[in-house]
Amino acid sequence: MAHFATIEALNSRFDLKVEIPEKPPLVSLLKGDSVIVMGVRRLPRLEDRRHYTSEEIAAASFVFSKYTVVE
Structure with a gap:
């Protein structure tokens, strides 16, 4: 669970409930799908x-990018 603290920071910062599965999922994207x-x-x-402190999370920059399969 190398990214547990990062997901925990994401959940805290944006009031989300993103969970980390026990095993990484196998993802297969098709035309029109987005990630x-x-x-x-x-x-x-x-x-x-x-864990990160509240101050560290507040100072962090989160950037989200959407990628869509076109062909």
Whole structure:
């Protein structure tokens, strides 16, 4: 669960309930399908702890990109 803290920060920042499945899902996209990808900047590496502080989450930049399969 390498990205648990990042998803936890996302949920906190945007009041969401994104869950992390036990096993990564197999994804297959077809023409017309879309996927949203999140990029996060300014969150420090968590080397000696497991969670971000409220201040770190507030200072972070979350960017969402939507990609659609056209062919």
